[in-house]
Amino acid sequence: xxxxxxxxxxxxxxxxxxxxxxxxxxxxxxxxxxxxxxxxxxxxxxxxxxxxxxxxxxxxxxxxxxxxxxxxxxxxxxxxxxxxxxxxxxxxxxxxxxxxxxxxx
Amino acid sequence: xxxxxxxxxxxxxxxxxxxxxxxxxxxxxxxxxxxxxxxxxxxxxxxxxxxxxxxxxxxxxxxxxxxxxxxxxxxxxxxxxxxxxxxxxxxxxxxxxxxxxxxxxxxxxxxxxxxxxxxxxxxxxxxxxxxxxxxxxxxxxxxxxxxxxxxxxxxxxxxxxxxxxxxxxxxxxxxxxxxxxxxxxxxxxxxxxxxxxxxxxxxxxxxxxxxxxxxxxxxxxxxxxxxxxxxxxxxxxxxxxxxxxxxxxxxxxxxxxxxxxxxxxxxxxxxxxxxxxxxxxxxxxxxxxxxxxxxxxxxxxxxxxxxxxxxxxxxxxxxxxxxxxxxxxxxxxxxxxxxxxxxxxxxxxxxxxxxxxxxxxxxxxxxxxxxxxxxxxxxxxxxxxxx
Numbered sequence: 001x002x003x004x005x006x007x008x009x010x011x012x013x014x015x016x017x018x019x020x021x022x023x024x025x026x027x028x029x030x031x032x033x034x035x036x037x038x039x040x041x042x043x044x045x046x047x048x049x050x051x052x053x054x055x056x057x058x059x060x061x062x063x064x065x066x067x068x069x070x071x072x073x074x075x076x077x078x079x080x081x082x083x084x085x086x087x088x089x090x091x092x093x094x095x096x097x098x099x100x101x102x103x104x105x
Numbered sequence: 106x107x108x109x110x111x112x113x114x115x116x117x118x119x120x121x122x123x124x125x126x127x128x129x130x131x132x133x134x135x136x137x138x139x140x141x142x143x144x145x146x147x148x149x150x151x152x153x154x155x156x157x158x159x160x161x162x163x164x165x166x167x168x169x170x171x172x173x174x175x176x177x178x179x180x181x182x183x184x185x186x187x188x189x190x191x192x193x194x195x196x197x198x199x200x201x202x203x204x205x206x207x208x209x210x211x212x213x214x215x216x217x218x219x220x221x222x223x224x225x226x227x228x229x230x231x232x233x234x235x236x237x238x239x240x241x242x243x244x245x246x247x248x249x250x251x252x253x254x255x256x257x258x259x260x261x262x263x264x265x266x267x268x269x270x271x272x273x274x275x276x277x278x279x280x281x282x283x284x285x286x287x288x289x290x291x292x293x294x295x296x297x298x299x300x301x302x303x304x305x306x307x308x309x310x311x312x313x314x315x316x317x318x319x320x321x322x323x324x325x326x327x328x329x330x331x332x333x334x335x336x337x338x339x340x341x342x343x344x345x346x347x348x349x350x351x352x353x354x355x356x357x358x359x360x361x362x363x364x365x366x367x368x369x370x371x372x373x374x375x376x377x378x379x380x381x382x383x384x385x386x387x388x389x390x391x392x393x394x395x396x397x398x399x400x401x402x403x404x405x406x407x408x409x410x411x412x413x414x415x416x417x418x419x420x421x422x423x424x425x426x427x428x429x430x431x432x433x434x435x436x437x438x439x440x441x442x443x444x445x446x447x448x449x450x451x452x453x454x455x456x457x458x459x460x461x462x463x464x465x466x467x468x469x470x471x472x473x474x475x476x477x478x479x480x481x482x483x484x485x486x487x488x489x490x491x492x
Contacts, residue, residue, distance in 0.1 A: 003166065003192045007215040014256055039242065048241055049289045052248030 016055050017072035020095040021079065022104045024065060026088030031061040034087065038068070041081055054078060059098060067101050106316065107280050108305040110134050110160065110182070110202075110230070110268035114146055120155040122277055129361060130311050134160035134182055134204075134270075143177055151352055154345075154360045158309065162204070166193045175199045180309070182230070188213045195221035204230045204270065209239060209246040212253045219257035228308060229258060232270035233283040248290065255291040264308070265292070265300050312400030314361050320368040323396070333371050335437035341367035343430040343439060348423070350484045356422060363423045366404040369393060370427060384409055410449065411463050413470045429478055432471055442471055 027034050035058040042051045054074040060067040070078045075094065082089045095101035110132040111119065119131045133150075137143045143159065150157045158179040163170060166189060175181060182202035183194035191213050194203040203222060206214050206229045214229075222229060231251070239247055258265055267284040271277045284297045292300070306313045315323065324334060344367040348358040373388035383391075390406035406412075407424045408431055419425045435445050446468050454461035478484070 003189050003196070005188050007188055007213070008217055009215075010253065011216065014253075014260065039245075043241055043245065048244035049248055051242075051245035052252060055249065 018055060018069050019072055019075055020059065020098060020101040021068045021070060021075070021082070022065065022092045022095060022101050023068065023082065024088070024090035024092055025061070027061070027066070028063070031058055034058060034061055034066065037085060037087070038082070041085060045081060046077070059101075065092070065104075067098070106313065106319075107301060108132065108309060108311060109271075109277075109280060110204075110266075111271045111277070112162070112234075113272050114149075115274075116149055116153050116155070116157060118274055119157070119277075120153060122274065123155060124316065126277060126279060127316075128280075129314050129316065130156040130158060130309070132158045132160045132180060132268075132309070134162040134180075136162045136164060137174065137178075140173070140177060143174070151355065154349065156311070156314075156359060156361055158311075160202070163200075164190075166190065171197065171199055185229075186213060187211075191218050192221075195225055195227050198225060200227055202230050202266070203227050204268075205232050205235050206230075207247065207250040207254045209243040209250065212250040214250075214254050214257060216257060216261075219254075219261045219263055222258075223261045223263040226264075226308075228264040228266045228304075229254065230266040230268055231283075231287065232268055233278050233280070234270040234272060234276045236283065236286070237276070237278075251287070252290050255287065259291060264304055266305060266308070267301055312359070312362050313398055314359075314365045314401065315369075315398060317364065317368070320365050323369060324372060327372055327392070328375065329372060330375055332436065333374055336434060337368050337371055339434045339437045339439065340370060340427070340430045343367075343433055344426050347426050347430060347478065347484060351422070351426070351478075351482055354482050356482075358422055358426070362400060362404070363426055365398075366401045366423065366427050367430060369398075369401060370405050370408050370431060372405075386412070410467050410471075413467050413474065414463070425474060425478060429471070429474055442468075442475060446471070 038056060038058070039051060042054060042056065046054070053071060055069070055071040057069040058066065059069055068078070079091060093104050095104070106127055106129040108130045109128050112134055114133050114135065123129065123131065133146065146159060160180040160182050161174040161178045162182050162184060164184040171181065180201040181199055182204050183190055183200050185191045185194055185203045185206045186208045191203060191206050194200045195218050236244070236247065267280050269276060269278050269280065280301055284301045288294060288297060305311070341364050344363045345360060348360050348363045352358045352360070370389065371385065373392055374385040377383055377385040377388050386406055386409040390402040393405060394402040403420055404424045404427055407419055408428050412418045413428065419428065432442060432445050433439055435448055446464065449464055450461060454464060
């Protein structure tokens with residue numbers, strides 16, 4: 001008997017509520033480096049469980065802007081933590097979708 | 106007391122560690138290469154005085170192996186983590202456990218898997234050994250995926266189990282501490298208590314047995330006098346002696362159940378002697394059932410002398426042994442059945458003619474039980490007396 005190797009998507013009601021933080025940055029290294037930096041800081045501050053719950057993902061980074069996905073309940077903590085990093089962070093706007101966030105830059 | 110699943114088979118060490126970790130049954134999970142390997146382990150388990158169960162651990166989709174071991178081991182577990190293995194585990198009736206349904210790499214669990222896990226009664230098991238082997242960052246990724254698993258378990262009212270899955274002594278841990286980590290992921294404290302302390306007994310159909318220390322605490326709590334305490338200790342000694350001998354003959358005997366029942370069999374004797382409301386065996390059974398020790402309660406309810414006159418007086422071999430051992434111990438001395446019954450005739454026969462008649466009817470039946478238990482299995486009674 002062959003077993004399907006695909007998963008059903010999670011029902012909408014069970015998915016995490018996420019938001020997208022659009023920010024300005026002067027960080028010149030790669031996207032991976034910035035994400036590692038943010039993750040490392042999160043781990044130090046909120047431990048593994050905090051990093052897991054915040055559901056962080058750096059969606060986009062260029063020389064000027066960055067777009068970070070974060071769990072709805074972790075927006076404030078993330079904003080505070082980003083401002084403490086030495087990356088020239090400047091908050092621009094908060095969005096519900098990537099599409100709307102892209103309009104900001 | 107708890108139940109743990111481990112991935113190594115140093116039985117002596119596990120038995121030693123059990124008291125320290127408050128565990129009364131170890132499930133030995135292994136990917137046996139052949140039936141011979143399993144038989145050898147079973148042989149070693151039979152020689153131990155501790156409750157061990159065997160579990161065949163599958164780490165690939167392999168129907169051949171599944172069919173080969175399905176009736177030979179106590180349980181079958183699938184080492185999950187991939188979508189394919191998780192689906193395989195919950196779809197097959199023969200599989201009892203799904204180990205590590207999520208990893209740090211991928212959630213590999215969806216609504217269909219969670220629903221089938223609930224319907225087929227295949228609980229998802231989280232392993233402390235795997236969890237502890239992860240770095241801080243990987244732990245975060247694991248938590249992220251586990252969050253989904255916990256959500257799905259809660260949505261479909263499924264069940265979870267927590268095991269150490271230790272591969273060596275150092276990896277044996279207190280399960281409560283590990284399970285508490287999952288409170289942060291969405292399980293409530295009550296759920297964790299249920300998954301660690303109650304559900305395993307229900308799921309594996311393993312009797313909840315108090316440790317020897319807990320037995321003495323219970324006896325102390327109910328103010329059992331010294332003479333009854335000494336009698337109980339001697340009955341436990343005799344029971345264990347017979348139990349071990351039968352075990353060597355290949356008969357499956359749960360020695361910890363036997364020991365605890367023997368120690369507690371007269372727990373209500375003193376109180377019933379004073380009130381004379383109920384028979385001490387029934388009162389003792391009710392008392393222990395209230396404490397959650399159902400199997401012990403059943404055994405104790407069957408140790409009254411006239412129980413043997415019933416059509417099917419004993420529910421299991423342990424019950425027979427307890428009944429017989431109790432009839433071989435007068436006060437704290439091992440005596441022959443004749444001597445014990447002479448004493449019973451004298452003490453209780455004087456109460457009424459009916460009691461005497463009942464006791465007289467019981468005696469030949471107990472002699473038959475002696476033949477069945479002792480003579481048929483060639484247990485040397487002189488060894489018993491010397492002990």
